[in-house]
Amino acid sequence: MSVWFSHHLHAFALAFKRLAITPLGSLLSIAVIGIAFSLPAGIYVLLENLQALSGQFSGEPELSLFLKLDADKSAVAEIESHLDQHPHVAAFRFISRDSALEQFKEGSGLADVIDGLEGNPLPDAFVITARDISPETLEALRAELGELPLVEHAQLDSAWAKRLDSFLRLGRLAVFMLGGLLSFSLVAVAFNTIRLQILTMRDEIEVAKLIGATKGFIRRPFLYFGAMQGVVGGAAAWLIISLGIHLTDEQLRGLMALYDANFRLYHLSLEDSLSLLLFSAWLGWAGAWLSVTNHLWRIEPR
Amino acid sequence: MISFSQVYKRYPNGYEALKNVSFTLEAGEMALINGHSGAGKTTLLRLIAAIERPTAGSIIVNGQNVSTLKSGAIPFLRRNLGLVFQDQKILFDRTVFQNVLLPLQISGFSSRAATGRVRAALDKVGLLDRERARPITLSGGEQQRLCIARAIVNRPSILIADEPTSNLDADYARDIMDMFKSFNQVGVTVLIATHDVELLGGMHQRMFTLSHGELTA
Numbered sequence: 001m002s003v004w005f006s007h008h009l010h011a012f013a014l015a016f017k018r019l020a021i022t023p024l025g026s027l028l029s030i031a032v033i034g035i036a037f038s039l040p041a042g043i044y045v046l047l048e049n050l051q052a053l054s055g056q057f058s059g060e061p062e063l064s065l066f067l068k069l070d071a072d073k074s075a076v077a078e079i080e081s082h083l084d085q086h087p088h089v090a091a092f093r094f095i096s097r098d099s100a101l102e103q104f105k106e107g108s109g110l111a112d113v114i115d116g117l118e119g120n121p122l123p124d125a126f127v128i129t130a131r132d133i134s135p136e137t138l139e140a141l142r143a144e145l146g147e148l149p150l151v152e153h154a155q156l157d158s159a160w161a162k163r164l165d166s167f168l169r170l171g172r173l174a175v176f177m178l179g180g181l182l183s184f185s186l187v188a189v190a191f192n193t194i195r196l197q198i199l200t201m202r203d204e205i206e207v208a209k210l211i212g213a214t215k216g217f218i219r220r221p222f223l224y225f226g227a228m229q230g231v232v233g234g235a236a237a238w239l240i241i242s243l244g245i246h247l248t249d250e251q252l253r254g255l256m257a258l259y260d261a262n263f264r265l266y267h268l269s270l271e272d273s274l275s276l277l278l279f280s281a282w283l284g285w286a287g288a289w290l291s292v293t294n295h296l297w298r299i300e301p302r
Numbered sequence: 303m304i305s306f307s308q309v310y311k312r313y314p315n316g317y318e319a320l321k322n323v324s325f326t327l328e329a330g331e332m333a334l335i336n337g338h339s340g341a342g343k344t345t346l347l348r349l350i351a352a353i354e355r356p357t358a359g360s361i362i363v364n365g366q367n368v369s370t371l372k373s374g375a376i377p378f379l380r381r382n383l384g385l386v387f388q389d390q391k392i393l394f395d396r397t398v399f400q401n402v403l404l405p406l407q408i409s410g411f412s413s414r415a416a417t418g419r420v421r422a423a424l425d426k427v428g429l430l431d432r433e434r435a436r437p438i439t440l441s442g443g444e445q446q447r448l449c450i451a452r453a454i455v456n457r458p459s460i461l462i463a464d465e466p467t468s469n470l471d472a473d474y475a476r477d478i479m480d481m482f483k484s485f486n487q488v489g490v491t492v493l494i495a496t497h498d499v500e501l502l503g504g505m506h507q508r509m510f511t512l513s514h515g516e517l518t519a
Contacts, residue, residue, distance in 0.1 A: 003410035
Protein backbone atom coordinates (compact mmCIF):
# COMPACT_ATOMS: atom_id res chain seq x y z
CA MET A 1 0.00 0.00 0.00
CA SER A 2 2.71 2.48 0.97
CA VAL A 3 4.80 1.49 -2.03
CA TRP A 4 1.77 1.98 -4.24
CA PHE A 5 1.09 5.35 -2.67
CA SER A 6 4.70 6.43 -2.93
CA HIS A 7 4.78 5.45 -6.61
CA HIS A 8 1.68 7.47 -7.39
CA LEU A 9 2.83 10.44 -5.36
CA HIS A 10 6.13 10.32 -7.19
CA ALA A 11 4.40 10.15 -10.59
CA PHE A 12 2.04 12.98 -9.69
CA ALA A 13 4.86 15.21 -8.48
CA LEU A 14 6.91 14.43 -11.57
CA ALA A 15 4.00 15.20 -13.89
CA PHE A 16 3.38 18.48 -12.13
CA LYS A 17 7.04 19.38 -12.39
CA ARG A 18 7.05 18.66 -16.10
CA LEU A 19 3.98 20.82 -16.54
CA ALA A 20 5.57 23.66 -14.59
CA ILE A 21 9.02 23.43 -16.14
CA THR A 22 7.78 24.54 -19.57
CA PRO A 23 5.28 27.24 -18.60
CA LEU A 24 4.77 28.72 -22.06
CA GLY A 25 4.31 25.39 -23.78
CA SER A 26 1.94 24.18 -21.08
CA LEU A 27 0.01 27.43 -21.22
CA LEU A 28 -0.44 27.17 -24.97
CA SER A 29 -1.55 23.54 -24.81
CA ILE A 30 -3.98 24.39 -22.06
CA ALA A 31 -5.30 27.35 -24.04
CA VAL A 32 -5.87 25.14 -27.09
CA ILE A 33 -7.78 22.62 -24.98
CA GLY A 34 -9.73 25.35 -23.21
CA ILE A 35 -10.78 27.12 -26.39
CA ALA A 36 -11.65 23.87 -28.15
CA PHE A 37 -13.84 22.82 -25.24
CA SER A 38 -15.43 26.18 -24.53
CA LEU A 39 -17.10 26.06 -27.94
CA PRO A 40 -19.40 23.04 -27.47
CA ALA A 41 -19.82 23.71 -23.76
CA GLY A 42 -20.69 27.33 -24.50
CA ILE A 43 -23.31 26.35 -27.06
CA TYR A 44 -24.68 23.87 -24.55
CA VAL A 45 -25.07 26.65 -21.98
CA LEU A 46 -26.75 28.81 -24.62
CA LEU A 47 -29.29 26.09 -25.41
CA GLU A 48 -30.04 25.50 -21.74
CA ASN A 49 -30.68 29.20 -21.37
CA LEU A 50 -32.86 29.32 -24.45
CA GLN A 51 -34.98 26.56 -23.02
CA ALA A 52 -35.31 28.32 -19.70
CA LEU A 53 -36.21 31.51 -21.53
CA SER A 54 -38.91 29.80 -23.59
CA GLY A 55 -40.38 28.40 -20.38
CA GLN A 56 -40.61 31.89 -18.99
CA PHE A 57 -42.53 33.32 -21.94
CA SER A 58 -44.87 30.56 -22.96
CA GLY A 59 -46.24 29.58 -19.58
CA GLU A 60 -48.20 26.37 -19.66
CA PRO A 61 -49.27 25.07 -23.03
CA GLU A 62 -53.05 24.92 -23.36
CA LEU A 63 -55.41 22.68 -25.26
CA SER A 64 -58.57 24.16 -26.78
CA LEU A 65 -61.58 21.93 -27.32
CA PHE A 66 -64.25 23.31 -29.67
CA LEU A 67 -67.65 21.66 -29.50
CA LYS A 68 -70.06 21.16 -32.37
CA LEU A 69 -72.53 23.95 -32.87
CA ASP A 70 -75.48 21.70 -32.08
CA ALA A 71 -74.09 20.64 -28.68
CA ASP A 72 -76.60 21.40 -25.98
CA LYS A 73 -76.26 21.94 -22.24
CA SER A 74 -76.37 18.25 -21.37
CA ALA A 75 -73.57 17.50 -23.81
CA VAL A 76 -71.49 20.25 -22.22
CA ALA A 77 -72.16 18.80 -18.77
CA GLU A 78 -71.18 15.36 -19.99
CA ILE A 79 -67.82 16.57 -21.32
CA GLU A 80 -67.32 18.59 -18.17
CA SER A 81 -67.66 15.51 -16.00
CA HIS A 82 -65.41 13.55 -18.36
CA LEU A 83 -62.68 16.17 -18.03
CA ASP A 84 -63.17 16.25 -14.27
CA GLN A 85 -62.30 12.60 -14.02
CA HIS A 86 -59.58 12.57 -16.64
CA PRO A 87 -56.20 11.75 -15.04
CA HIS A 88 -54.15 13.92 -17.45
CA VAL A 89 -56.22 17.07 -17.06
CA ALA A 90 -54.94 19.49 -14.44
CA ALA A 91 -57.54 22.24 -14.87
CA PHE A 92 -60.03 23.48 -17.42
CA ARG A 93 -62.41 26.37 -17.93
CA PHE A 94 -65.56 26.55 -19.99
CA ILE A 95 -66.14 29.39 -22.43
CA SER A 96 -69.75 29.41 -23.61
CA ARG A 97 -70.50 30.53 -27.16
CA ASP A 98 -72.26 33.63 -25.86
CA SER A 99 -69.36 34.82 -23.75
CA ALA A 100 -66.99 33.97 -26.60
CA LEU A 101 -69.02 36.23 -28.87
CA GLU A 102 -68.93 39.02 -26.28
CA GLN A 103 -65.14 38.70 -25.96
CA PHE A 104 -64.75 38.70 -29.70
CA LYS A 105 -66.89 41.82 -30.05
CA GLU A 106 -64.80 43.68 -27.50
CA GLY A 107 -61.46 42.41 -28.71
CA SER A 108 -61.89 42.78 -32.45
CA GLY A 109 -63.82 46.03 -32.71
CA LEU A 110 -66.08 44.38 -35.25
CA ALA A 111 -69.21 44.70 -33.08
CA ASP A 112 -71.33 46.13 -35.91
CA VAL A 113 -70.47 43.37 -38.28
CA ILE A 114 -71.16 40.70 -35.70
CA ASP A 115 -74.46 42.25 -34.73
CA GLY A 116 -75.46 41.97 -38.34
CA LEU A 117 -74.97 38.21 -38.33
CA GLU A 118 -78.01 36.01 -38.18
CA GLY A 119 -76.80 33.72 -35.42
CA ASN A 120 -73.74 33.15 -33.25
CA PRO A 121 -71.11 31.42 -35.40
CA LEU A 122 -68.86 30.60 -32.44
CA PRO A 123 -68.95 27.23 -30.69
CA ASP A 124 -68.78 26.39 -27.00
CA ALA A 125 -65.22 25.71 -25.96
CA PHE A 126 -63.10 24.27 -23.17
CA VAL A 127 -59.58 25.48 -22.46
CA ILE A 128 -57.61 22.72 -20.79
CA THR A 129 -54.33 22.70 -18.93
CA ALA A 130 -52.63 19.32 -18.86
CA ARG A 131 -50.89 17.75 -15.90
CA ASP A 132 -47.89 16.60 -17.93
CA ILE A 133 -46.78 19.16 -20.51
CA SER A 134 -44.32 17.09 -22.50
CA PRO A 135 -45.13 17.37 -26.22
CA GLU A 136 -45.84 13.63 -26.59
CA THR A 137 -48.50 13.38 -23.86
CA LEU A 138 -50.06 16.66 -24.98
CA GLU A 139 -50.38 15.31 -28.48
CA ALA A 140 -51.91 12.07 -27.18
CA LEU A 141 -54.38 14.02 -25.07
CA ARG A 142 -55.33 16.18 -28.03
CA ALA A 143 -56.00 13.12 -30.17
CA GLU A 144 -58.02 11.44 -27.44
CA LEU A 145 -60.23 14.42 -26.65
CA GLY A 146 -60.73 15.14 -30.34
CA GLU A 147 -62.43 11.73 -30.62
CA LEU A 148 -65.14 12.59 -28.07
CA PRO A 149 -68.69 12.86 -29.48
CA LEU A 150 -69.88 16.38 -30.09
CA VAL A 151 -66.28 17.67 -30.19
CA GLU A 152 -65.62 19.37 -33.48
CA HIS A 153 -61.93 20.11 -33.10
CA ALA A 154 -59.15 19.91 -30.52
CA GLN A 155 -56.20 22.24 -30.93
CA LEU A 156 -52.88 22.61 -29.17
CA ASP A 157 -51.70 26.16 -28.80
CA SER A 158 -48.19 24.94 -28.21
CA ALA A 159 -47.12 24.14 -31.75
CA TRP A 160 -44.39 26.75 -31.52
CA ALA A 161 -43.18 25.21 -28.25
CA LYS A 162 -42.91 21.94 -30.10
CA ARG A 163 -40.90 23.57 -32.83
CA LEU A 164 -38.59 25.13 -30.27
CA ASP A 165 -38.21 21.80 -28.56
CA SER A 166 -37.15 20.05 -31.73
CA PHE A 167 -34.86 22.96 -32.53
CA LEU A 168 -33.22 22.57 -29.13
CA ARG A 169 -32.91 18.86 -29.72
CA LEU A 170 -31.16 19.53 -33.00
CA GLY A 171 -28.91 22.01 -31.23
CA ARG A 172 -27.98 19.44 -28.61
CA LEU A 173 -27.11 16.95 -31.31
CA ALA A 174 -24.88 19.57 -32.90
CA VAL A 175 -23.24 20.17 -29.53
CA PHE A 176 -22.49 16.50 -29.12
CA MET A 177 -21.07 16.21 -32.61
CA LEU A 178 -18.96 19.31 -32.17
CA GLY A 179 -17.87 18.08 -28.76
CA GLY A 180 -16.93 14.73 -30.25
CA LEU A 181 -14.86 16.32 -32.97
CA LEU A 182 -13.10 18.74 -30.68
CA SER A 183 -12.44 15.97 -28.15
CA PHE A 184 -10.27 14.57 -30.85
CA SER A 185 -8.15 17.69 -30.78
CA LEU A 186 -7.63 17.27 -27.05
CA VAL A 187 -6.46 13.72 -27.55
CA ALA A 188 -4.16 14.92 -30.31
CA VAL A 189 -2.69 17.69 -28.13
CA ALA A 190 -1.99 15.23 -25.32
CA PHE A 191 -0.59 12.68 -27.76
CA ASN A 192 1.89 15.11 -29.24
CA THR A 193 3.01 16.73 -26.01
CA ILE A 194 3.69 13.33 -24.54
CA ARG A 195 5.48 12.21 -27.70
CA LEU A 196 7.83 15.18 -27.46
CA GLN A 197 8.39 14.52 -23.78
CA ILE A 198 9.26 10.90 -24.43
CA LEU A 199 11.72 11.90 -27.13
CA THR A 200 13.49 14.41 -24.91
CA MET A 201 13.50 12.02 -21.98
CA ARG A 202 14.91 9.12 -23.88
CA ASP A 203 18.02 8.84 -21.68
CA GLU A 204 16.07 8.96 -18.49
CA ILE A 205 13.64 6.30 -19.66
CA GLU A 206 16.48 4.08 -20.79
CA VAL A 207 18.34 4.39 -17.49
CA ALA A 208 15.15 3.80 -15.52
CA LYS A 209 14.52 0.62 -17.49
CA LEU A 210 18.09 -0.53 -16.88
CA ILE A 211 17.82 -0.16 -13.14
CA GLY A 212 14.58 -2.01 -12.77
CA ALA A 213 11.69 0.32 -13.56
CA THR A 214 8.50 -1.46 -14.55
CA LYS A 215 6.50 -0.28 -17.55
CA GLY A 216 3.91 1.08 -15.16
CA PHE A 217 6.49 3.17 -13.34
CA ILE A 218 7.64 4.81 -16.56
CA ARG A 219 4.15 5.21 -17.97
CA ARG A 220 2.49 6.67 -14.88
CA PRO A 221 3.95 10.20 -14.87
CA PHE A 222 2.96 10.60 -18.52
CA LEU A 223 -0.60 9.52 -17.80
CA TYR A 224 -0.81 11.90 -14.88
CA PHE A 225 0.58 14.62 -17.09
CA GLY A 226 -2.08 14.01 -19.74
CA ALA A 227 -4.89 13.97 -17.20
CA MET A 228 -3.57 17.09 -15.49
CA GLN A 229 -3.27 18.97 -18.75
CA GLY A 230 -6.80 17.87 -19.62
CA VAL A 231 -8.27 18.95 -16.32
CA VAL A 232 -6.59 22.35 -16.41
CA GLY A 233 -7.72 22.74 -20.03
CA GLY A 234 -11.27 21.90 -18.93
CA ALA A 235 -10.99 24.49 -16.18
CA ALA A 236 -9.81 27.02 -18.78
CA ALA A 237 -12.91 26.23 -20.87
CA TRP A 238 -15.05 26.73 -17.78
CA LEU A 239 -13.45 30.10 -17.14
CA ILE A 240 -13.95 31.17 -20.75
CA ILE A 241 -17.65 30.30 -20.50
CA SER A 242 -17.95 32.09 -17.15
CA LEU A 243 -16.43 35.21 -18.62
CA GLY A 244 -18.75 34.95 -21.64
CA ILE A 245 -21.81 34.59 -19.44
CA HIS A 246 -20.75 37.44 -17.21
CA LEU A 247 -20.30 39.80 -20.16
CA THR A 248 -23.52 38.73 -21.89
CA ASP A 249 -25.53 38.90 -18.71
CA GLU A 250 -24.69 42.57 -18.23
CA GLN A 251 -26.01 43.38 -21.71
CA LEU A 252 -28.97 41.09 -21.37
CA ARG A 253 -30.16 42.69 -18.16
CA GLY A 254 -30.63 46.02 -19.93
CA LEU A 255 -32.48 44.34 -22.78
CA MET A 256 -34.72 42.35 -20.46
CA ALA A 257 -35.60 45.49 -18.51
CA LEU A 258 -37.04 46.91 -21.76
CA TYR A 259 -39.28 43.86 -22.11
CA ASP A 260 -40.16 44.03 -18.45
CA ALA A 261 -38.89 40.49 -17.93
CA ASN A 262 -36.65 39.26 -15.20
CA PHE A 263 -34.28 36.78 -16.72
CA ARG A 264 -30.76 35.85 -15.66
CA LEU A 265 -28.41 33.62 -17.62
CA TYR A 266 -27.68 30.27 -16.05
CA HIS A 267 -24.15 29.04 -15.70
CA LEU A 268 -23.15 25.39 -16.08
CA SER A 269 -24.55 23.46 -13.15
CA LEU A 270 -22.17 21.88 -10.65
CA GLU A 271 -22.92 18.52 -12.22
CA ASP A 272 -22.18 19.76 -15.74
CA SER A 273 -19.00 21.50 -14.59
CA LEU A 274 -17.72 18.33 -12.94
CA SER A 275 -18.59 16.30 -16.02
CA LEU A 276 -16.68 18.78 -18.16
CA LEU A 277 -13.58 18.50 -15.96
CA LEU A 278 -13.77 14.73 -15.68
CA PHE A 279 -14.30 14.31 -19.40
CA SER A 280 -11.38 16.53 -20.34
CA ALA A 281 -9.19 14.76 -17.78
CA TRP A 282 -10.17 11.44 -19.25
CA LEU A 283 -9.42 12.60 -22.79
CA GLY A 284 -6.00 13.88 -21.74
CA TRP A 285 -5.31 10.57 -20.05
CA ALA A 286 -6.41 8.66 -23.13
CA GLY A 287 -4.21 10.74 -25.42
CA ALA A 288 -1.25 10.20 -23.11
CA TRP A 289 -1.94 6.49 -22.92
CA LEU A 290 -2.04 6.18 -26.70
CA SER A 291 1.18 8.11 -27.02
CA VAL A 292 3.02 6.20 -24.31
CA THR A 293 1.97 2.78 -25.58
CA ASN A 294 2.96 3.85 -29.06
CA HIS A 295 6.38 5.29 -28.30
CA LEU A 296 7.68 3.73 -25.12
CA TRP A 297 8.31 0.26 -26.42
CA ARG A 298 10.68 1.70 -29.01
CA ILE A 299 13.06 2.78 -26.28
CA GLU A 300 14.94 -0.32 -25.30
CA PRO A 301 18.25 -0.17 -23.45
CA ARG A 302 21.23 -0.45 -25.75
CA MET B 303 24.96 -16.84 -7.69
CA ILE B 304 25.50 -16.58 -11.43
CA SER B 305 25.66 -19.68 -13.57
CA PHE B 306 26.15 -19.90 -17.36
CA SER B 307 25.68 -23.19 -19.09
CA GLN B 308 26.55 -23.60 -22.77
CA VAL B 309 25.51 -20.09 -23.61
CA TYR B 310 25.62 -18.89 -27.20
CA LYS B 311 24.83 -15.42 -28.44
CA ARG B 312 24.54 -14.81 -32.13
CA TYR B 313 23.42 -11.45 -33.49
CA PRO B 314 21.00 -11.18 -36.39
CA ASN B 315 23.85 -10.21 -38.73
CA GLY B 316 25.47 -13.59 -38.04
CA TYR B 317 28.18 -12.34 -35.70
CA GLU B 318 28.79 -14.78 -32.85
CA ALA B 319 29.56 -12.81 -29.70
CA LEU B 320 29.62 -15.76 -27.32
CA LYS B 321 30.28 -19.42 -28.03
CA ASN B 322 29.62 -22.20 -25.59
CA VAL B 323 30.28 -20.20 -22.45
CA SER B 324 29.89 -22.08 -19.15
CA PHE B 325 30.94 -20.96 -15.69
CA THR B 326 29.56 -20.58 -12.19
CA LEU B 327 30.16 -17.73 -9.81
CA GLU B 328 29.06 -18.63 -6.29
CA ALA B 329 27.30 -16.15 -4.02
CA GLY B 330 29.84 -13.91 -2.32
CA GLU B 331 32.56 -14.59 -4.88
CA MET B 332 34.39 -11.97 -6.88
CA ALA B 333 35.70 -12.46 -10.40
CA LEU B 334 37.12 -10.49 -13.30
CA ILE B 335 36.37 -11.01 -16.96
CA ASN B 336 39.34 -10.22 -19.08
CA GLY B 337 39.82 -10.15 -22.82
CA HIS B 338 40.58 -8.05 -25.86
CA SER B 339 38.01 -5.51 -26.96
CA GLY B 340 35.28 -7.24 -28.92
CA ALA B 341 35.87 -10.52 -27.08
CA GLY B 342 32.30 -10.58 -25.76
CA LYS B 343 32.76 -9.21 -22.22
CA THR B 344 30.01 -6.63 -22.51
CA THR B 345 27.64 -9.11 -24.15
CA LEU B 346 28.18 -11.52 -21.29
CA LEU B 347 27.32 -8.89 -18.69
CA ARG B 348 24.29 -7.74 -20.67
CA LEU B 349 22.96 -11.28 -20.75
CA ILE B 350 23.07 -11.40 -16.94
CA ALA B 351 20.86 -8.31 -16.67
CA ALA B 352 18.56 -9.59 -19.44
CA ILE B 353 19.34 -6.53 -21.55
CA GLU B 354 19.91 -9.15 -24.23
CA ARG B 355 18.73 -12.73 -24.48
CA PRO B 356 20.98 -15.68 -25.29
CA THR B 357 20.53 -17.55 -28.56
CA ALA B 358 21.03 -20.86 -26.76
CA GLY B 359 21.92 -22.13 -23.30
CA SER B 360 20.70 -21.19 -19.87
CA ILE B 361 21.68 -18.44 -17.47
CA ILE B 362 20.76 -18.74 -13.80
CA VAL B 363 20.95 -15.62 -11.64
CA ASN B 364 19.96 -15.94 -7.98
CA GLY B 365 18.02 -19.09 -8.79
CA GLN B 366 16.08 -17.50 -11.67
CA ASN B 367 16.50 -18.70 -15.22
CA VAL B 368 17.15 -15.38 -16.95
CA SER B 369 17.04 -16.83 -20.45
CA THR B 370 13.36 -17.71 -20.10
CA LEU B 371 12.30 -14.83 -17.87
CA LYS B 372 9.06 -13.10 -18.89
CA SER B 373 9.55 -9.46 -19.80
CA GLY B 374 7.31 -8.39 -16.92
CA ALA B 375 9.68 -10.04 -14.45
CA ILE B 376 12.86 -8.42 -15.78
CA PRO B 377 12.53 -5.18 -13.78
CA PHE B 378 12.48 -7.18 -10.55
CA LEU B 379 15.57 -9.14 -11.60
CA ARG B 380 17.40 -5.88 -12.29
CA ARG B 381 16.52 -4.46 -8.88
CA ASN B 382 18.63 -7.22 -7.33
CA LEU B 383 21.58 -6.35 -9.53
CA GLY B 384 23.88 -3.39 -9.16
CA LEU B 385 24.90 -2.34 -12.67
CA VAL B 386 27.81 -0.07 -13.56
CA PHE B 387 27.66 0.64 -17.26
CA GLN B 388 30.52 1.20 -19.62
CA ASP B 389 28.95 4.42 -20.89
CA GLN B 390 27.94 5.34 -17.33
CA LYS B 391 24.42 6.51 -18.20
CA ILE B 392 24.46 9.37 -15.77
CA LEU B 393 21.50 11.75 -16.04
CA PHE B 394 23.02 15.19 -16.42
CA ASP B 395 19.82 17.14 -15.88
CA ARG B 396 19.72 16.33 -12.18
CA THR B 397 21.99 16.46 -9.16
CA VAL B 398 24.28 13.73 -7.89
CA PHE B 399 21.80 13.06 -5.12
CA GLN B 400 18.89 12.67 -7.52
CA ASN B 401 20.88 10.33 -9.74
CA VAL B 402 21.49 8.00 -6.84
CA LEU B 403 17.89 8.39 -5.64
CA LEU B 404 16.40 7.05 -8.88
CA PRO B 405 16.72 3.30 -8.13
CA LEU B 406 15.03 3.83 -4.77
CA GLN B 407 12.17 5.78 -6.33
CA ILE B 408 11.73 2.93 -8.75
CA SER B 409 11.57 0.44 -5.87
CA GLY B 410 9.02 2.67 -4.14
CA PHE B 411 10.95 3.83 -1.08
CA SER B 412 9.47 6.63 0.98
CA SER B 413 11.54 9.76 0.55
CA ARG B 414 12.75 9.75 4.15
CA ALA B 415 14.05 6.19 4.08
CA ALA B 416 15.52 6.85 0.64
CA THR B 417 17.41 9.96 1.73
CA GLY B 418 19.28 7.98 4.38
CA ARG B 419 20.22 5.27 1.93
CA VAL B 420 21.38 7.70 -0.74
CA ARG B 421 23.64 9.47 1.78
CA ALA B 422 25.03 6.13 2.95
CA ALA B 423 25.81 5.10 -0.64
CA LEU B 424 27.41 8.46 -1.45
CA ASP B 425 29.44 8.20 1.75
CA LYS B 426 30.76 4.78 0.74
CA VAL B 427 32.11 6.13 -2.53
CA GLY B 428 33.32 9.37 -0.97
CA LEU B 429 30.91 11.75 -2.70
CA LEU B 430 28.84 12.81 0.29
CA ASP B 431 30.01 16.40 0.09
CA ARG B 432 29.06 16.63 -3.59
CA GLU B 433 25.44 15.52 -3.33
CA ARG B 434 24.09 18.83 -4.58
CA ALA B 435 26.57 19.08 -7.43
CA ARG B 436 25.65 18.62 -11.07
CA PRO B 437 27.30 15.50 -12.53
CA ILE B 438 28.88 17.59 -15.29
CA THR B 439 31.06 19.35 -12.67
CA LEU B 440 32.49 16.04 -11.41
CA SER B 441 35.84 14.65 -12.55
CA GLY B 442 35.98 11.40 -14.49
CA GLY B 443 36.81 9.42 -11.37
CA GLU B 444 34.03 11.07 -9.43
CA GLN B 445 31.52 10.33 -12.19
CA GLN B 446 32.54 6.69 -12.04
CA ARG B 447 32.03 6.68 -8.29
CA LEU B 448 28.62 8.25 -8.80
CA CYS B 449 27.72 5.30 -11.02
CA ILE B 450 28.90 2.90 -8.34
CA ALA B 451 26.86 4.70 -5.69
CA ARG B 452 23.79 4.37 -7.90
CA ALA B 453 24.51 0.68 -8.40
CA ILE B 454 24.84 -0.13 -4.69
CA VAL B 455 22.12 2.11 -3.24
CA ASN B 456 19.55 -0.67 -3.58
CA ARG B 457 21.89 -3.01 -1.65
CA PRO B 458 21.98 -5.59 -4.42
CA SER B 459 23.33 -9.09 -3.87
CA ILE B 460 25.23 -8.95 -7.17
CA LEU B 461 27.34 -6.09 -8.49
CA ILE B 462 28.26 -6.05 -12.17
CA ALA B 463 30.63 -3.51 -13.67
CA ASP B 464 31.61 -3.05 -17.30
CA GLU B 465 35.05 -1.45 -17.73
CA PRO B 466 34.76 0.63 -14.56
CA THR B 467 38.36 1.78 -14.77
CA SER B 468 38.60 2.76 -18.42
CA ASN B 469 39.63 6.37 -18.96
CA LEU B 470 40.92 6.64 -15.41
CA ASP B 471 44.53 7.05 -14.43
CA ALA B 472 46.16 4.27 -12.42
CA ASP B 473 45.61 5.78 -8.97
CA TYR B 474 41.92 6.38 -9.54
CA ALA B 475 41.55 2.95 -11.11
CA ARG B 476 43.11 1.31 -8.06
CA ASP B 477 40.74 3.24 -5.78
CA ILE B 478 37.78 1.97 -7.76
CA MET B 479 39.03 -1.62 -7.68
CA ASP B 480 39.59 -1.39 -3.92
CA MET B 481 36.05 -0.16 -3.57
CA PHE B 482 34.71 -3.22 -5.37
CA LYS B 483 36.83 -5.45 -3.17
CA SER B 484 35.40 -3.88 -0.05
CA PHE B 485 31.88 -4.53 -1.31
CA ASN B 486 32.87 -8.13 -1.93
CA GLN B 487 34.17 -8.40 1.61
CA VAL B 488 30.71 -7.61 2.99
CA GLY B 489 29.21 -10.46 0.97
CA VAL B 490 28.29 -8.96 -2.38
CA THR B 491 28.93 -11.10 -5.46
CA VAL B 492 31.08 -8.99 -7.81
CA LEU B 493 31.74 -9.49 -11.52
CA ILE B 494 33.90 -6.96 -13.35
CA ALA B 495 34.79 -6.83 -17.03
CA THR B 496 38.05 -5.14 -17.88
CA HIS B 497 40.69 -5.15 -20.60
CA ASP B 498 43.20 -3.53 -18.28
CA VAL B 499 45.42 -6.48 -17.40
CA GLU B 500 48.25 -4.44 -15.94
CA LEU B 501 45.97 -3.07 -13.29
CA LEU B 502 45.25 -6.57 -12.13
CA GLY B 503 48.88 -7.31 -11.47
CA GLY B 504 48.59 -7.03 -7.72
CA MET B 505 45.18 -8.67 -7.46
CA HIS B 506 44.65 -12.28 -6.69
CA GLN B 507 41.17 -12.71 -8.01
CA ARG B 508 39.41 -15.39 -9.88
CA MET B 509 39.65 -14.49 -13.55
CA PHE B 510 37.81 -15.53 -16.72
CA THR B 511 39.45 -14.79 -20.01
CA LEU B 512 37.35 -14.38 -23.12
CA SER B 513 38.84 -14.67 -26.57
CA HIS B 514 36.64 -14.28 -29.64
CA GLY B 515 33.59 -15.23 -27.64
CA GLU B 516 35.07 -18.31 -26.03
CA LEU B 517 36.11 -18.80 -22.45
CA THR B 518 39.79 -19.80 -22.46
CA ALA B 519 40.63 -19.87 -18.78
